[in-house]
Amino acid sequence: MKRIFIIILFLILPTKAFALIEVDITRGNLNPLPIAVSPLSIDENSRQNFEKILKKKNIGIEISAVVEKNLKTSGLFNPLNKDAFLQEPDIANLKPRFEDWNLIKAQALITGNVNFIDDKLRVEFRLWDVLAGKEMMALAFTTVPNNWRRVGHIITDKVYERLTGEKGYFDTRIIYVAEEGPKTRRIKKLAIMDQDGENNKFLTLGNELVLTPRFNPTSQMVTYLSYFRNLPRVYLLDIETGMQEVVGDFPGMTFAPRFSPDGKKIIMSFAKDGNSDIYTMDLENRIVEKITNHPSIDTSPSYSPDGKYICFNSDRSGYQQIYIMKKDGSNVKRISFGRGLYGTPVWSPRGDLIAFTKLHKGKFYIGVMRTDGSGERLLTENFYQEAPSWSPNGRVLIFYRETKTNDKGEGFSAKLWSIDLTGYNERLVTTPTDASDPSWSSLLSN
């Protein structure tokens, strides 16, 4: 995919010190902020041009719909019904009549317009504080028309950041494993889509089994496990060029790969003679290092965001538990001590939490704990679910969930779900096929 080319044209001084509205992000969606997303206005000439190129009747309305859906999905905002809007979009963008917006209980308002200039899409938007009667933010983006959805995502990121004080996660993608066919002969393909489920694309054909894809920090490379020629090995895929290569030259199965936070290394497990240990390989000089050396199963490694520590999964105590160690493998320390089995630890991008899968009394949980193992919090319970992956701002987790079959083996499905760190706002992420092993990209633009 073409790298996006976005120029921030101008930035009108935001009124910061005395903005009255802000979103409380510490308590989930108990009180989502009422926000009015006025459709982006568009002149007739621009509308016709975009209709020809994008086959969309009114691209202004479409872009605001992207913003609105994003805000709604976050659980922190309550986009208001457009039927109640009193002011026309073009006039609202010039100067909102705050009394009208106040009347429908909007606390924030997004307005804007779309123009066709030199074959490009130019989108301007403004964020207003309705109660204070003030403009909070105004930005304009110029890009190729095909990038219109991304403009919607970037607008959402800007609004989210302005109102919550945290970076957004909307201009991002999810890589996952698309699944089809009976459980005993499942066909699996790598697939990629926008965070909101749009622009789904398959990256492999399904000829060989593929598992556990993970993005690198720039989200242009993916590391995953492929059973190509019945040799399960960790691979590296360049999303833009489609080039694939095996990582390292191991005489056995390599699996559970992830990138280091600087993107220079891949950390993974290598299984030989019934023993799995953790290794790293430097992608530049190809030097392989053995990190753990223990007769137990050591797997699912994940770096801390500063690259100094690694959390991983080991059964050295007899059962699956979570451990952390220094990046060179020293100072191994068990951190999970609750009841049950713990797996798939993933370090939060903020650095303060580790997300995990827990199995206890026949139920599976997605939870988080602090990096010393304290403060364990279970977010969701189900028949089967695992493999959480963090949104780049460390606010939302995406994971997959499988359903129980009946005694004939019917009724199986695998789907992606997301949940807020607070345990609120659990949502099905729609995919064209069954899906598992999701991995969230970094923010594509900043």
Add this chain to the structure above:
Amino acid sequence: MKHLISCEKVRIRNIDQGAIMKLNKILKNAFLITVACLALSACATSKKSTGQMQGDVYTGTDTVEYLASGVPDRVFFATNESVLTTASRETLRKQAAWLRKNSDITIVLEGHADERGTREYNLALGERRANAAKDYLMTYGISSNRISVLSYGKERPVDSGSNPLAWSKNRRSVSVKAN
């Protein structure tokens, strides 16, 4: 790249969620009652229902195939275990005898886990199980270069049921002729 996917209307999920939770509660209660009923009836029939399992190791023959007459192709494991049972060792001794007689044959040991574990751990567990079988074959004189190991983790169950019996059939190491 074309963007042919049209925009979806926003779903309002918060409203149904209460209803779903209520439904869950009803289902849960119904489930508890069913479990209680089953538990009561299980007392009477417990011997029958575990006829194909000892502990939680599968002892039946439903899924077993044969490498040659009288030589079963697979062995089964307890949950989270890779220890060979007495029955498994007997099966592997038969395989070893057959492999000694047919010295040109090479095999792949395919190790599997049930669906009740995380994917990555299960890959390692499948490898450990297949290696337990490999080690045993080697102690009966089969050279390691005739045996390769391939773990499928939980990716290739033989029984797609979500119940203890189905899971016991799926925790296995299968010897497959490679040539």
